[in-house]
Amino acid sequence: MAKKEIVVLTDVALITAIVQRGKADAIVKAAQEAGAQGASIHYSHGRGVRERLGILGLAVEAEKEVINIIVSRDQTDRIFEKIYLAGDFDTPGMGFMWVTPVEKAATFVPPDILEKFAQQDRRSPERRRRS
Template identity: 35%
Template sequence: MKFKLVLAPVKTHKTDPIVDAAKAAGATGATIISARGTGMHEAKTFFGLTLEDQTDIVMFILEEHLVKKVLEAIEVAGEFDKPGTGIAFVVPVENVIGLESQMEKFKERIRDQYF
């Protein structure tokens, strides 16, 4: 089975809708990392202090055949057509360990799709 890693750095108010949309599209779960970043626009300052919006990095390990459907779902849920809401990209995964508990669910999906 081939897997891909989908990474989506997004504004924190978009995290839950993105995770919900990804799960509805077939993702089995997500890992969320709090982060901060810089973009094309200057961060706002107030009395010399920089005010930056928090960002979450939402990560999904997906079966290769689910990637397109999940990307489309998180694009809509995250409103990526609006500037500054977030992005998503895919990275190939060479090896995976620790998914044994989910392997039965993966096998059930394959059986349901083809039988």
């Protein structure tokens, strides 16, 4: 049996956004248009100052959607900005987002993509030093 080889990605970051329920699909679409390959979305229940902002102190919906997107480091700023704009993060109570450096990640990478990266590494001494 052939030994399996783990393909480890090292130049990646995790963008996480907590948004109002029902906003995630539009935000992920904007991220994909900016170059993101996909996203994971799950539901969450939040607590905090914002849940009592409704009229007459009535509770504001605390159900949230959490979006996780792994992106290459060179795409991070562009995709972060698109998510910010699509999610109206400049409006109070619309959500919170952040970027987390990822030390390493693993997933299936098609052989043609691996070859493309190998060719880039052979041409770029700078890229080899960062790995």
